[in-house]
Amino acid sequence: MRPDVGGTTNALLDRARRGDARAFEQLAIEIERPLYRHAARMLGHDDAEDVVQDALLSAWKSLASFEGTSFRAWVFRIVTNRALDRLRSRRRHPELPLDPPTEDDDSASWAEPAAPGPELADLAADREALRVVEDALATIPADQRAALLLRDVEGFAYEEIATITSTEIGTVKSRIHRGRLAVRNVLISRGWRGSGG
Numbered sequence: 001m002r003p004d005v006g007g008t009t010n011a012l013l014d015r016a017r018r019g020d021a022r023a024f025e026q027l028a029i030e031i032e033r034p035l036y037r038h039a040a041r042m043l044g045h046d047d048a049e050d051v052v053q054d055a056l057l058s059a060w061k062s063l064a065s066f067e068g069t070s071f072r073a074w075v076f077r078i079v080t081n082r083a084l085d086r087l088r089s090r091r092r093h094p095e096l097p098l099d100p101p102t103e104d105d106d107s108a109s110w111a112e113p114a115a116p117g118p119e120l121a122d123l124a125a126d127r128e129a130l131r132v133v134e135d136a137l138a139t140i141p142a143d144q145r146a147a148l149l150l151r152d153v154e155g156f157a158y159e160e161i162a163t164i165t166s167t168e169i170g171t172v173k174s175r176i177h178r179g180r181l182a183v184r185n186v187l188i189s190r191g192w193r194g195s196g197g
Contacts, residue, residue, distance in 0.1 A: 013071055017063055024063065028056050031072060034154065035079050041134060041149050042083040042142065051086060055079040073156065077164040080146050087142040136186035144179035151176050 009030070015023035032052065039048035055078040059066075068074050137145050146165060150156045151172075161176075162169045 009071065016060075017066070021060075024060050027071060028059075031075055032056070035075060038076065038149055038154060039079055039083050041137060041153070042080070042145055043086055044138075047083075047086055051082045052079060055082050058082075070160065073160050073164055076150065076154065076156070077166075080150070080164055084142050084146060132187060132190065132192050133183065136183045136190075139186055140179050140182045144175045144182065147172050147175040148179035148183070152180075 009027065012023045012027050016027060035052045035055065036048050039051045042048075043051060055075065058078055059075050066074055137148070140148075143165070147161055150161045150164060151158070156164065158169050158172050161172045165172065167175075
């Protein structure tokens with residue numbers, strides 16, 4: 001169940017907005033693990049904890065100005081933006097000789113799957129498949145990765161993702177579609193057929 005559902009979260013949020021640090025800490029505890037998983041899938045585990053802690057600190061400092069209806073979406077927006085900033089910084093100062101393909105690189109993004117492949121949602125329960133998917137996610141552009149994770153892993157609606165990523169809904173849908181195709185192509189190219197194939 002999402003942390004935003006129910007009166008308890010709203011009561012905690014109201015108290016936190018009035019400066020109650022314990023109420024904010026409870027909100028953070030409820031959402032910290034999904035935030036970490038999201039950041040780790042975008043950045044890798046090394047930077048995820050720093051990004052999440054930085055985002056939660058930022059959320060606490062600016063909570064009085066939060067006027068939205070979904071605390072969860074708001075904090076995911078902060079984490080996503082911090083992760084994208086970190087990825088852009090890496091691109092400016094790459095540690096590896098090869099940069100990942102950009103969103104404009106049609107060869108990686110628009111290629112149709114070589115053959116019917118597994119759906120990401122079907123792979124989530126299979127640990128080996130999840131590892132392969134996470135490796136494949138690392139090969140797609142950061143903006144596509146963020147949109148795809150927010151939709152297929154975290155379950156946000158397209159409208160929420162548009163708000164979180166500050167983009168138009170059409171762009172969100174395009175990024176998700178292109179990301180799904182690119183991940184599926186990577187899985188197929190690595191011979192992944194799923195547990196039934």
